[in-house]
Every structure is written in C-alpha cells, then in structure tokens.
Amino acid sequence: MPATPPRTGVWLIGARGSVATTTVLGAAALRAGLAEPTGCVTEQHGFPQEHLPPLGSLVFGGHDITDTPLPKRAAELAASGVFPERFLAPLEDELATADREIQPGHQGATTAPQARTADALSADLTAFRDRHRLGRVVVVNVASTEPPALPRPEHHDLATLRRALRSRPDVLPPSSLYAYAALTAGCPYIDFTPSTGLRLPALDQLAGELRLPYAGSDAKTGETLLQSVLAPMFAMRALRVRAWSGTNLLGGGDGATLADPRAALSKTSSKRSGLGRMLGRPVEGEVHIDCVPSLGEWKTAWDHIAFEGFLGTRMSAQFTWQGCDSALAAPLVLDLVRLVAAAHAAGASGPLGALGFFFKDPVDCADHGLAAQYARLLRFAADPGAIS
Amino acid sequence: MPATPPRTGVWLIGARGSVATTTVLGAAALRAGLAEPTGCVTEQHGFPQEHLPPLGSLVFGGHDITDTPLPKRAAELAASGVFPERFLAPLEDELATADREIQPGHQGATTAPQARTADALSADLTAFRDRHRLGRVVVVNVASTEPPALPRPEHHDLATLRRALRSRPDVLPPSSLYAYAALTAGCPYIDFTPSTGLRLPALDQLAGELRLPYAGSDAKTGETLLQSVLAPMFAMRALRVRAWSGTNLLGGGDGATLADPRAALSKTSSKRSGLGRMLGRPVEGEVHIDCVPSLGEWKTAWDHIAFEGFLGTRMSAQFTWQGCDSALAAPLVLDLVRLVAAAHAAGASGPLGALGFFFKDPVDCADHGLAAQYARLLRFAADPGAIS
C-alpha cells in the first residue's frame, strides 16, 4: 500500500483578516464540493497539475493580533456580501478547526531583542508542522499594509542583521520579522501585500543560504491587473499613451490602513512601477488611494488613459472596476501556496520570478505584461524545479 | 549599380472615404518627416523590417463612386479633428497626385453580366501597375460596410461562379466583385471591413489557384481590440464572465451605413464571434451599434462585463473607448499592405491567419487573444513565406 504523501501547511500572517478568512472558508467550500474553483488559476482546465499539492490537502493556521473567532469573522463577511450566507453553517466546523491553530501575533511594541520574538514566531511554525506531520508549511503575509521601511545598514547584510537582531527591538519592520522567522523555521514565504517582508537584501541572502523559495509582492486584483493587459495592448498597437491616471476607492480595513499616506506610498509606488516599463516610457498621471468606509469590503477603481494615435490625434479610454477585494485575493493565496510548495518540493530557492503573473511588483520578473507572465507561469508549473 | 527594387502599389476600394484619405495623407506625412509613425505596428522599434516594403515606396490609387477630390476630403477631415490642419498645405500635391489615380468605381445597378464589370475593374488595376512599373499592387477594401450576402450556390464553387458571372448581373455583392477583379489581376487582397469580400469558398479557391495571399476581415480598432485583451485576462484568472454587453456610438459615414440593421448585422456578428471563444463559453449580453451623426468622425464604445469571482461573488467592470475611427484604422491599412506585400513576395498564398492580430473576424486564426496573435505576427514578419 503506497504511503499518503505528507500534506502542506498554510500559515497566514493576519489569519483573522478578510483575505485569510475568505481563503480558509473557500478552501473548505471547495473541499466539500459546495463551490466551483472560480478565480483559482491553478484549477483551470489545462493547467499542469502533476506537481501541485491538492487543494484538499491544505492545513491552515496562522498568526494574528486580534482574537475574533474565524466563524464570527466569516459571518461578518457574508453579511457584507463577500460570499453567500449559505456557506456558513456547513463549514462552521472547518473554520473552528482553523481557528484553533491561530497563535497570537507579534504586537510590535516590546523592548525585547527582535531575535527573541523571531524565535517565538518560528517555534509556532515548527510546532504546527510537527503537530500535523506536514511535508512543508508555506507562510503567507496577508496582514495590513505597512509603511515603507526606513533604510538601515543592517538590511543589506545578513551577518550584520543577525547581530542587530540579537541586541535590538526595532531592526526589522513586522512583516520582515515574520519573513525572517519563516525562513529560520525552514518555510517558503509569500509577500502577498506591498509591505517590505522578504524584500531586503539580507533576507534574500538568508533565503539563498537556507535554499528556500519565496514569491512576491503585492498581489494584483484590480486596477493593476487591468493595466497589465491594457498597457501591452497600447504598446503592441504603437499607440502613444500620454497620461494614465487612476483613483482607487477602498472600503474596509485595507482602505483605513492606506488612508495613512505612508502606507499608501507602498501601494502607489508598487502600482506605478510596472506601467512605465510596459509602455516603454514614463507617462503623466497620478494614482490615488482613498479610504471610503461606506464601500465595506468592496473597492472601485477608475482609470483614465489619454493617448495619441496616427498623426497625433488625441483619444482616450476609461475603465471602472468594481470588485470585492477578499473574493479576488483569496483564490490567489491558494494558487500561490500550491505553486510555492511545488517549487520547494522541487528544490527551487530564492525569488520565484515565474510567479510574477500574480503580483504588482514582482520579484525577479522584468515583464509586467500579463500574457507573457502567464506563458512563463505555465512553463514553471510544468517543471517547478527548473531555473525559470 | 544595383537596381532599385520595384515599388508597391496600394489600391483602395472606397478611395475617397475617410479611412482612405487619412491613409494617403498619413503615408505622405510620414514620407515627408512631418509625423511619427504612431499607430503603425510594423514601424515599432524591434519589429522585423527586412521583408517589408518601405512606407516611402508605396504608390496609391483606387476606385470610388464619388468624385470629391482628395484635398477637399482631407480639409473636411482636418476640420473634424481627424488630423491637424497643418498637414494640409505641405501635402496638397501628394493628395492631388493620388487623386489622379482614382478611377470611377462599380455603381452596382447595371444589367451587364458581372464578368464584364470585373474585367473593367481588373483593367484599372493592371493599368495602374504598368503605369508605375509596380512590383505588385495590394488591393484593400475600405468602402462602406455591406449587408451580409445572401447565400447562393455559385458562391461555393469557382467553376459555377465563373459561369454565372458571364451571364448575370447580380451574382456577387460589390465587395466580392472587387475581390474577384483584384485576384484576376494578380493582386493580393485585404478585407478591411466586415463586408463579404473574399470570404466565399469560390473566391478562396480562386486565390489558391492563382497563388495569391489574402487577409481579413474587419479591422479591430476599438471595442473588439479591448475585448481581445480583457477576455483573455478573465480567462487566465479563471474569473467567470456571466454577461458582456456593448454599445457602440458611431458618427459619420460608418454610423449611417450601420444604421441599416442588415449592414450592422455583419458587424455585430463579427464582433461577437470571438468573445465566446476567448472566454471558453457563450456569455449573455447584446451588442448595439447606433448611428449618432453628431459624433462626426468619432466613436464611443461602452462595455459592461458582469463576472463572478471566488465563491460566486458578483463583480463588474466597465470601459469606455473614445476614438477617431479613421485615425485608428489608417495606420493598420499601411501595416497590412506592407505585410501582405511581403507575403506575396515570399510566395505565400491563401488566407493569412498570421495577420489575425488586426481583425475582429480573422480568417484562419482560431486564437482571438491579442497577445497570442501578436506573437504569431512577429513570427510571420520574420519569415512571411513560411507556413504560419
């Protein structure tokens, strides 16, 4: 009788947030056959499956600093229209099970050296892996967006970083401390938000040293997703984009976080970075992120594109995108976990540029056009250990 | 001393229309260095050039049933904002030169057998080619859109068609009669509009027999162009499109033609054909084409897309496209002429599926996604004689 392959763990930083709750509930709904895998890229007909852990084999846990139980969070999200209420009752046990695996997160304000905090976080990961005899645990940061980290010399060299962590309480921003803890526990890592996370040279060194793969950052779920097909369209057609302006109205938690202009800066700069590259030149225009609490879990993006055609004739295009952020993000969390787990199993390490398809500000991926990124993703999925 | 290679002729059916006039003026402006080749796909940095006839070598002529001189048409278009007035004075001579090459077109109402009309049209083409010692003449239909042709047995077999043409005045719709004349004169042909043109089995047989390449049909310059990147985006992301609705407001001549519901049918069905294929399933929704004379040479398209994400959550996207039809179409005419001329020079014949990038309803091209079509176009441009 062949041994069952070990299952894959999913450790969510921000495990009681909207994205995490929708992810856990959604995975349970798929396992129970209550929903189709709409929005799951890796579940599409024709997508190479042989290297991917089955969705049904994922085991969830995570860190969070709040303590609202997952079933309650799920009920709130259903009332806000993130998913239908009918999923709540049949999946309550699954949510409660995942809820028991959530550990208190790192609170930030402490005088202890950060190495000690990292050890505690890391121990939570190891215990989770051992408790469930998991083949591996993929850590995903879905916590609120941080402001950009202030540059520090310790961020540029691993040895310096390690020394600093042993003595000081404020070396790394929280997202990077979680990333450090994940790596030291031997876990692959995904920067799902624009927070700093693993994107520091010293942490990249650590991932390389420990032979761990990572992916990021800032999943594209709306405005940037549309830009990643529209900008290449203008380029392929030799139409000259003069200005691209965007306004994003965000409700709920994400909106509130990004109302802090410093946090918004992380997002607007990652949103803007690819546009000029896809168009082959910088373009005029600003991007705004407004917090509009009345929108609840929904967001609306409006983009206006001023372009020139033949003989300089001025034309324009506009789009409006009205989406539910968590419903757009959650299936991508599942996709990324499966793909990063496959990379880890195949021995890949360092930044996974082949997963640029999912991100606004992709590591190790110069091409921001969605079609090219998708082609690269398919090649990766067929052979996740190959250098891509 | 090396011989100068022979120049390429461009014969425009509808040579005094907005698209034709903008094409002739634009080619002259580029040759004179008065404008950049914005909107010309084949002039982009990095596009394979070695097989393409230079833009500066094109010689223009055509058929039309009206007799407004090209300089006057150009002045009207400039006043409507299709291109700046400053181009008129310096290019007046070039427009007058092209104007002298325009021959009276086929008027439709005649009792003569269509073979006789075809011979006359064909003779115009041959005379043009001889007069300027052209290497070849590419014929492009940019005349007003016709209603769909009524099916007839003669359309399905070349021998039957030839016999019918010798005795009857009403066998082929005008666009197809022009295509027949072009082929018999040894000219490659481009269906730039949704009219029937070369898309009859008997004419495809004729193109094969005479070893002539052809391309078509219905250039995509707005709504369908956007659909060709947005629909693949939804598909790549596994988002389930439920309904895709579109309204097109067209001014000017095209709007008036399409106010005839029978002509509109040609357009709406070619618009709709690719959407279901790109999305992998048929979707709800209608497409409207309204004639709004106040819009002049401009058009506005609004599309609304209702889609489902994870767990069935309903979301939507909208876009508005505001463009000048002739300014969008004219550079594509130049691109297509260069590419079809290259195919002819390289010995290719029959439908050129590799040019599907340009069309709403591409011959011999199953993939309606723009990125895939562009990749195929690049391969074709590098080797226009290869089977693509």
Place this chain on the structure above:
Amino acid sequence: MPATPPRTGVWLIGARGSVATTTVLGAAALRAGLAEPTGCVTEQHGFPQEHLPPLGSLVFGGHDITDTPLPKRAAELAASGVFPERFLAPLEDELATADREIQPGHQGATTAPQARTADALSADLTAFRDRHRLGRVVVVNVASTEPPALPRPEHHDLATLRRALRSRPDVLPPSSLYAYAALTAGCPYIDFTPSTGLRLPALDQLAGELRLPYAGSDAKTGETLLQSVLAPMFAMRALRVRAWSGTNLLGGGDGATLADPRAALSKTSSKRSGLGRMLGRPVEGEVHIDCVPSLGEWKTAWDHIAFEGFLGTRMSAQFTWQGCDSALAAPLVLDLVRLVAAAHAAGASGPLGALGFFFKDPVDCADHGLAAQYARLLRFAADPGAIS
C-alpha cells in the same frame, strides 16, 4: 374617546412580484422600527404630513397569477441582495398575513366577456375593504410590463367601452381591465408601470364620472430620474445637447419581460418622451433595454450625452447608474399610495399631474424637470384637494 380614523388599504396588482414583496416587507420593517424610511419621499423631514395616512396604518392585499408565498419570495430577494436577510425572521408573520390577502389574478385567456372578469376583480376589492373596514383602498399596478395596446374605438368612449365589455373577452389589455375594476369598486388607481392601465380616454371618463383620482405612469427609478435633473441643467446653462444615448441592462423579471420588443416599446417611448421636451428640441440617440439575467434584481444604465458649448465646441458627459430596481421602486409605491389616498380623501379626482415627480411619462404634467415637479409636489402635499 376619539374614534380611530379608518385605515388605508393598498391593493397590489402583481402582489407576489419583486416590487410588491419589497413594498410589503419594507412597510412592515418601518412599522416595526427595524429600518429608517430611506427612499421614502413623503417621510423626509420638512415634508407636509398632515393630510397623509400614516405608513403604519396601511393594510396590504392584491392580485397575482402565481402562488409563491410572500415569505418565500422575500427570502429569494434577500438572497439576491435586495435587502438584508436579517429582516426575514422578525417580519415573517407580517408577510404571511399579507399573503393571505392575495387573490388569484386575471389569467388573460378566457372566452368570458370582460365585464364578468372585471366584476370578479372588483368584488375582491370590495371584500378586502369591507373585511378590514378600510377608509379606502388604493390600487397600484406593479405587474410585468405589457406591450402597448392596439388602438380600438372602444377605448375612446365610455359608453361604447361598457357595451363592448359586456359582450367580448378581448376589449381591454389586462392592466386596463384591472384599472376598470378598481374604478368600478370606487378605488383610486396608480399606473406604476408603463402598461396602458388607466391611460385610455374611456377610463379617464370613468374616473371623472366616479370622482376618483389616479396617477401615473411608469415610475422613474434610474436613467430617467437622472435625465430629469441633467436635461434641465443643460437647458439652464444654454448648452446645446446634440445626442443623448442610453443603454439599460436589466436582470430579473423586468429584463425578461422587456426582452419582448413590443413590451420594451412601452418603456423606451415613455423614457424618450420627456427628453426632447426638457431640452427644447428633439435630440439624436437611441435607448436600448437589454435583458441580462445574470444581473439578477439589479440594473445598470449608461447614458452618453454629446453636447456643444460656446462657439460650437464639442464636449461630452456620461453616467452609469447601478441600482436595485425593487429597492428603488418600493418606497415610491408607499409614497404614491399615501399621496393618492390624501387626494381621494380631499375630494380630488381625475389625473393627478402634481405627482409627475414620480413618473417617466406623467399624466397631466408638461414639466419633466425634477426640481419643478418637486415644487409642485410640495404644494400638492400641503393641500391635496386644491386644483394643482
């Protein structure tokens, strides 16, 4: 001890439809203090109340040809997002009570003379009024939209109509037969939809003869509502509207009904009628009504307005309206019932032009601008018996 004034009855034609169900549930929610009267014009601070029957005093009944119980319909609507699920449990009894008052409607296909059918419908109304000792019963047609009625001589004269009804089964369209039955039962009537209803000269005569007031037709809840403020804006600013184009995407029942082009004709012509009047001249442009079942109970309207400013400069405006039809309509049903009841109590009869504020195609109201209509409404509410 002062006598309690008699209560007012509300008889809904189409009593199990989305609008009717939302109206009944909403009135119950307001009475129970579970919701604020958002969308109820007559409940606004400052609106004259002295002549209006209190919302809490309304008693509901109606006709319908289907038999899904109201509590079940309400649950379906809540699942579609028309209102939150939390209203269902506390209001279930109220819905069940209203459900028991619903009588089988007129099925259409019968060979009996229509007078006989009208008598039966009328008897239902009288019985309802007597059973609850109601001061009056206001009848509101919220059934599916009918095609425009074919013109007939009987529609123009009351005596001729009466004779015809006694002998033939097909004299009046259903909506008009209900209106006839309402009037003969002594009930004021509201044409809430674009169906013919009371808008036949013979029925107007009957209303006059019986001294009964009526209102209509076709409540404005979206595109037309916006037009009624935007068109006067262009007029006040002397901006010259050239074209006004509209596309309406309707899900659910209304969309399906209007997919029948004949029924749509009722709606598009009532939509279009006011625009030219508000702008002082006819304008170009079409209005489309598309059935898009995926939108469920929601509708989306997009309007594009091409206008000229100073010196003929061309500009444009667009709007998109995304609303839930029943949630927009239901509070207006309550408003209209209260206002028409007040008119009846005050002795007004015939068409109530002062209620034009609520309608696309208002009877006896030349001004289609919303602000002027609102001023007239306020005057009416202060003195509902005055000639307005």
Place this chain on the structure above:
Amino acid sequence: MPATPPRTGVWLIGARGSVATTTVLGAAALRAGLAEPTGCVTEQHGFPQEHLPPLGSLVFGGHDITDTPLPKRAAELAASGVFPERFLAPLEDELATADREIQPGHQGATTAPQARTADALSADLTAFRDRHRLGRVVVVNVASTEPPALPRPEHHDLATLRRALRSRPDVLPPSSLYAYAALTAGCPYIDFTPSTGLRLPALDQLAGELRLPYAGSDAKTGETLLQSVLAPMFAMRALRVRAWSGTNLLGGGDGATLADPRAALSKTSSKRSGLGRMLGRPVEGEVHIDCVPSLGEWKTAWDHIAFEGFLGTRMSAQFTWQGCDSALAAPLVLDLVRLVAAAHAAGASGPLGALGFFFKDPVDCADHGLAAQYARLLRFAADPGAIS
C-alpha cells in the same frame, strides 16, 4: 434723436489667459453673427433682457503680466480645439483692438507700499473708462488661481487695511489688490476664480461704502455643476448618499497652477463646501485635482457616489464629464458682466447672492441647488435693483 446709452466696459484680470481670450473672441464672433450664443445663459429665449447691456456693446480691456498678443493666443487655442480655426481671420482686427487695451499687470515682487500699486491699477481702469466714455467698467478676475490667503488682522477692518496698504508691500494677495483697485476706481467686481479677491471683510466694507455690487466666487463649469443637480436629486428622493468621491484631471494652465497643493486647496474646499449642505449631512469621500498636461485645454472629471436606498440597500452612480474649460467659462463671463452691470445700473451694492447660480462657492447664497438658484436668477434679472 435719442442719445445712444453709454457702453459697458469689461476689464479682465488675466487678459491674455485662455478664458479671457475665448471671451473676447467669442463676444466678437457673436457681434459679427458668426456664432450662436450657445452657453450664454442670459441670451436664452425667455430670459428677461430689458435691464441687460447688449452683448454687442461690450468693450474689452484688462491687465496681464505676459505679453503674448491676443491674436497669437487665439491661434494657439484654436489649434488646441477650444474653438474652430475659421473664427481667427475674420476676427483678427477685433482681437488686435482689445489687445491694445491690455496694460501690464501687477508683478507681485516689489517693495513699494501696496497703496501705490493699487493707485496705478486703478488709474488704468479710470483711463479706460474715460477713453471710451463707458457707462461703467465691470472688472473680472480670470487670472490663475492663488493659494488661500494667510489670515491677517488688516483683512478684517477697512480703516486698518487702508493704513497698512499705505506703508507695506505685502498686505493683500494679488487678487485682492486688484479687487481693491477696482472698487476704488468705482468698478463692480467679479471673483470668477477661487482666489481670495473681494472675499475679505475689509473689502466687503469698501464695496458697501462705495455702493458697488460684486459677485463670486469660482465659476462652476464641470464637476460642481453636475453636483448641483445630482445632490438635490438624491435629497429630493430621500436616498442616503454615503460617499461622494471625485477626481479632476486638468490640463493646461489651470492644471499646472493647481498642481501646487496650496492653490488646489482653494479649489477643493470651494468644491466641497456645497455638497454637504445640499445633502443635509457631511459625506465621506475625497476630491482630487490632478495636473495632466497632455489634456491641453481639456478637463475630465469622474465622480463616484455610493448611496443607500430602501432598507439600506447599497447602490452607486458614476459620471464622467469631458469639457473644454475655456469654452465652458467664457460665456459665463459674458453673462456675469451683463448681470453685474445691470445690478450696478439699478443701484444694487454688496454681494449679489442672486448670482449664486454661476458659482461653486457663492457669496450670500445658502442654496447650492441649481434649480433653486436659477429661479432666483430669473427674479433678479427681472428686477436687478430689488433686494434679492
């Protein structure tokens, strides 16, 4: 033989700007019968004319700190599509005549006491009035928007202000110094922009003392115009607006000025002020003003409105406004000059609240709804001397 009544002068601060140039050219075009008075409110059929100076009697002059001649500025604007080129040749003489009346403006950087500068500006006005024997000169500020003025004690009392002006070079911002000079020359004044201008208590005292009328401020030509009809619509319908968000993309000069966040503050606060008042409560949402030079003389505004209907159901509306700023503003300058001249002739003084119809931030006008403002405007036009 009756004496011809004296003509009215129009003195434009910023006389070489886009709005001023379009105003002068437009008035000449109307006088010459080359255009219809589209966009001129006071020229509409039915508008009371008896007290208004005829458009053909206006004489133009102004101050500006640049020296591009008006015919050249007009040619630039025509090339940008603000008006058709065909107006240039026949009106060149009129533009040149107006150009000769433009005097160098106040440069700002000087150490002279501001009273001396004001005297010089005032002398220009007096000389203009005398030179042409004008009945009166109306001064209009159409110069670039200034940042909000820093509050100073001198701004609150006329005597203190006079003393300060005699000794100091920096008491008033430029727009207010022009207003002061206009008043001391006996000229009525119009704040067409959001700059401080006459809106200081000390200057209001001066206008009262000298019995001069004034109007302002910040003409509404786009987003705010639409808000002034849409916000009352939501209020009349008792729909609860939750959030109103706006993005304004401005090209040209205005965009560049407003890219200075301090200047933008003048505009965004005047834009925002009326919304809460019209809706009866403050609403969420931000307003952005972006400089997008590629838009040239054009602007695009997008507004998103999140509102609640019956039972709390969430809905939304959006609009896009694409206009040419100068073509929208210029006819309003002509309207305001005529109306303010009539007020002056009729002996009115102080703030003209009845002209609130034209402004985003109207003086002495509590009602921001367009329809109410229009009714008040009509009453004013019928009797400009009455207290309105």
